[in-house]
Amino acid sequence: MILVGITGGIGSGKSTVCKVLNVLGYPVYHADERAKFLMSASRGIIKGLKEHFGEIIFDDKGQLDRKKLAAIIFHEPTDLKFINSLVHPQVAEDLVQWAGQQSSDLLFIEAAILIESGFTKYTHKILVVTAPLETRIKRITNRDQCSLEDAMVRINNQMEDKQRIVYADKVITCDGKTLILPQLFTFINSLKK
Numbered sequence: 001m002i003l004v005g006i007t008g009g010i011g012s013g014k015s016t017v018c019k020v021l022n023v024l025g026y027p028v029y030h031a032d033e034r035a036k037f038l039m040s041a042s043r044g045i046i047k048g049l050k051e052h053f054g055e056i057i058f059d060d061k062g063q064l065d066r067k068k069l070a071a072i073i074f075h076e077p078t079d080l081k082f083i084n085s086l087v088h089p090q091v092a093e094d095l096v097q098w099a100g101q102q103s104s105d106l107l108f109i110e111a112a113i114l115i116e117s118g119f120t121k122y123t124h125k126i127l128v129v130t131a132p133l134e135t136r137i138k139r140i141t142n143r144d145q146c147s148l149e150d151a152m153v154r155i156n157n158q159m160e161d162k163q164r165i166v167y168a169d170k171v172i173t174c175d176g177k178t179l180i181l182p183q184l185f186t187f188i189n190s191l192k193k
Contacts, residue, residue, distance in 0.1 A: 001099070001104075001106075002125065002191055003122060004107070004108045004126070004191075005108075005111065005114045005119060005125070005126045006028075006109065006110040006111070006114070006127045006129065007111055007114035007126065007127070007128055007129070008128055008129030008130060008131075008164065008174075009112070009136060009155060009158050010140055010154050010155060011137065011138075011139035011140040011143075011155070012129045012130055012131045013180075014129045017110075017174060018108065020180050020184060021184065024184070027102045027104050028107075028110055029095055029098050031095065031114070031119065032110070032111060034095075036066070038090050038094065040063070045086055048086045049064070049086070052079075052082055053069070053072070053079075057069045074150075074154055074157055075153065088117050092119065092122070095122060106191065108127075112158065113158065113159070116159055125191065126169050127187065128164045128168040129171075130172070130175075131173070131174050131175050131176075136155065169187075172184065
């Protein structure tokens, strides 16, 4: 089995690449989605969040208010580090369990902070998805209904593309003009050799 990590900055087009891989029949583990799920479902994570932030990030029904949490962590790097240290170990356990349940010889894990979180230790190859800054900003502001300033804060809180590319076995351009499928076929075929 080969586990390929897919990463890229916010708004780079990782989700689009993953959808293409799913259509091709490859299983994709979405680390960010699983982290969101675990943050609402794991008693250990919820307890840690309450101890660190108090009730301020929970609504009146006791549910995690992601917007409030995002407003805090994207402006305070130490809080973001805390969240990562709390959530990443549980996501890693979840990934290992998921991978053990798959029958495909080629699996993918998609994570915005694959490199920063140390999840590269679980991968054999790394795909980095890139897009021009203007394209990323447009995607983020449209998708998240946020301001340009908020989009830039999120972008600036992540590793730069030039730093990610150092780790890449393949760079996929997802700019809305360049075809994704031929880029993926080239990479997948190289793995089968």
